[in-house]
Amino acid sequence: MNQSSVTLITGASSGVGRQIAVNLSQSRRLILHGRDPARLIETRTLCRRPEEHLLWELDLRQGDRIEASLRQLIESNGLAVEGLVHCAGALDIKPLRLVEHDSAHEIMEVNFMSALEILRLLVRRTINGKHLRGVVFISSTASQFGARGFSVYCASKGALDAFMRAAAVELAPEVRINSVLPGATRTAMTAAMLSDDAVRTRMAADYPLGLGEPDDIACAVEFLLSDKARWITGQQFVVDGGRTVNITA
C-alpha cells in the first residue's frame, strides 16, 4: 500500500466514528478527525498500527476554517486522500418552537455543510489530485422519517442524503458515494438515554433485532468503501435492526 494514501474519518473521537476507525485501521492508514485531542489520541491507541495514523483537530462548526486547515494537513504530509467517512454529527432534541437560529445553523454546519465542504475540497485537483475513490456519509433513519423534537436533525440528514445522491451522479465513475442510515446503537452518547428503564423498554419494542452495536455500522461502512461495493453508488443503506419497517411497536 502506498504510504501517502489515507482515509479521512470525521467524528472519530467516539462512538460509531471510533469503531469505524478501529475497523478501517486493519487495512488503511487514517486521518482521525475530532474536536477533542485527548479522545482522538484514545481512538488512535485502539487502532491497528497507531503510529501510522494522523490526527486532525478542528471544530466543524467553524466551516470557514475547514479549507485552510485541510489543505495544510494534506500538503504538509504529502497525502493522497482515497477515502472519506463523514461521521461527525450533532443532535439537539428540541420542540420547533424552542429552536433557535444559531443552534439550528450549527447543526446544519456539522451534519451537512462540513461534508459538502470536505468533499468539495477532496475533489479539487490542486488539493487532492484525482485520488478520491470512496465516500460514505453516516446519515440516519431520521433522513426518512420524522420524530418530535428532531426537526433540525432530520433536515440536516435529509440534506446530507440529497447531496450524496447528486454528488454520486456527478462524480461517477471515479468516485463512489453512499450513505449508511443507522438506527440507535449502544454508544456513550446513548448510554445516558438507555439508563432510563422506560426508554430502554420502549426501544427494545421498537427494534425487532434489538439495539445495535457500533460495529454493526462499521461493517457496513467498511463494505461500502471496499471494492466489493464497486457497483454501488448514490444509495442509502439502512442498518437499523428493522426499526423503520416496524409499525407494530
Added chain:
Amino acid sequence: MSTAADPAFVNPLCLHSRRILVTGAASGIGRAACELLSRLQARILAVDIDSEGLESVQQGLPGEGHARSCFDLQDVERIPAWMADLALAGGRFFGIVHAAGLPCVQPVRLLAPAAYRKVLLVNTEAALALTRGFRKTAVGDSGGGSIVFISSVMALVGASGAAAYSLSKAALQGLARSLAVELAPERIRVNCIAPGFVQTPMFERMAAHWEPAELTRVVQNHPLGLGAPADVAHSIAFLLADTGRWITGSVLTVDGGYTAQ
C-alpha cells in the same frame, strides 16, 4: 499492510459450514452467488429448473458438501415439503438466496393473466413459500438465519412493458419488510437487493431485441456502467454473513447509480 496475508485476520464475510439454498443457481446472479458463497466456505444447495446448467455449476464449486436440486418453483405448494426433504438429506439451512426470476416484457394490452401469474409465482410467491419452508421444524438453523430476495430497480422505477416484472419485484420488497418484523423474534433476517441492469444471460436475451441506441441509453443510465453478476454476489454475501447481523427489512440497491439520478 495486506490483511488477507495476516494470520490473525478473520474474514468477516466467512460463512464456514453454513448451508445456503440458492435458487436460480444455474446462471446469472444465482450462479455468481454460488461461486462466491462457496469460496466463503458455505455449503451450497443449488436450485434451478435447468438441470444441465445446475450440474455444471455444482461441479465447479470449491469445497465440499454442496448439492443440487432440479425443481420448478412454480410448484409453490410443494416448496415447504421439498425443503424439509432437502434438510433431512443434507442438513439444516442457515440461509436462502432467492435469485430465480422470470423476465417479462409485455405491453399491458397483451399481458394475459396466465403470463403474469407465472412471473408472480416464480419471482414472488416462491419467495414466500421458501420462507415458510425455512421456518419449519428442522429446516432452518435453530439459531436463526438470513434470507435475501433478489428484487430489482424495476420495483422503484417504471418502464413501458415492465408492468408484470415491476409488480413481482416490488411485491418482494413489501414481503421482505413484513417478514422481517414477524421473524425477528426467531433471529431470522430478511432483506432485499435491488440490482440495476446486470450482464446476465437473461439480460443478454432481452438486449438482443433492442436497437443499438436503446442499449447505449441503458448503459448511459448507469453512472458506473452495467453491472457484473459478481457485484451483486458480494452484497448477497454481506447480508448473509454476520456483517449484516443488525440489518433486516432493508433494501440494498446495487445499481451503479441508476436510481440516484
